Amino acid sequence: KAGVTQTPRYLIKTRGQQVTLSCSPISGHRSVSWYQQTPGQGLQFLFEYFSETQRNKGNFPGRFSGRQFSNSRSEMNVSTLELGDSALYLCASRLGENTDTQYFGPGTRLTVL
Amino acid sequence: DQQVKQNSPSLSVQEGRISILNCDYTNSMFDYFLWYKKYPAEGPTFLISISSIKDKNEDGRFTVFLNKSAKHLSLHIVPSQPGDSAVYFCAASASRETSGSRLTFGEGTQLTVNP
Numbered sequence: 001k002a003g004v005t006q007t008p009r010y011l012i013k014t015r016g017q018q019v020t021l022s023c024s025p026i027s028g029h030r031s032v033s034w035y036q037q038t039p040g041q042g043l044q045f046l047f048e049y050f051s052e053t054q055r056n057k058g059n060f061p062g063r064f065s066g067r068q069f070s071n072s073r074s075e076m077n078v079s080t081l082e083l084g085d086s087a088l089y090l091c092a093s094r095l096g097e098n099t100d101t102q103y104f105g106p107g108t109r110l111t112v113l
Numbered sequence: 114d115q116q117v118k119q120n121s122p123s124l125s126v127q128e129g130r131i132s133i134l135n136c137d138y139t140n141s142m143f144d145y146f147l148w149y150k151k152y153p154a155e156g157p158t159f160l161i162s163i164s165s166i167k168d169k170n171e172d173g174r175f176t177v178f179l180n181k182s183a184k185h186l187s188l189h190i191v192p193s194q195p196g197d198s199a200v201y202f203c204a205a206s207a208s209r210e211t212s213g214s215r216l217t218f219g220e221g222t223q224l225t226v227n228p
Contacts, residue, residue: 004156006156031214033214042218042219042221043157043204043218044218045215045217048214055214056215058215090157092156092216098145098206098209098214099145099164101159101162103159104156104157104158104159106155106156107154109154
């Protein structure tokens with residue numbers, strides 16, 4: 001069974017631009033979560049989508065948004081990029097229950113210049 | 114407020130010996146704990162998990178121990194192998210809460226296993 005895939009793997013943007021990242025979960029998984037990893041803040045939860053609905057949200061500004069499609073694929077959007085948004089963005093999928101293990105994709109490395 | 118803490122940023126052990134990685138948490142609502150291994154430029158790889166109804170879970174060379182009264186868990190790797198060298202993250206969730214789907218991560222411990 002294929003793992004979680006994320007595209008693109010690397011991205012360079014400039015301040016003020018917006019960016020869209022994509023995540024395809026493991027087949028059959030209905031939940032997709034997004035995390036941000038930075039050297040200073042570690043791994044932080046952004047949000048989770050389940051059956052096309054946002055089920056949970058972390059403490060990030062409204063510039064960070066996401067959505068999930070009927071095939072469980074998810075996209076994350078960051079508008080008006082700031083230098084501090086440079087990070088590794090990780091997507092994780094699981095079947096759907098809170099105690100299900102989350103499996104991570106390889107991440108998208110975003111650099112904001 | 115760091116709810117999950119891994120106080121050792123790094124650990125170095127000899128091949129064949131035991132590696133013990135520690136993790137402490139403060140949120141008493143946490144009831145599900147996981148360990149992930151991460152290589153540079155890759156996503157975290159799931160290793161092992163434990164529910165708060167247990168105090169030990171074993172999977173091959175990996176064993177996780179949970180001490181609920183001390184709010185402490187540890188990952189034991191026996192025997193350690195050079196391929197185990199990576200950053201290890203402890204994560205926790207409060208599965209019964211509305212926020213139960215989110216994982217709270219520790220800062221990570223860099224394990225180096227020397228041949």
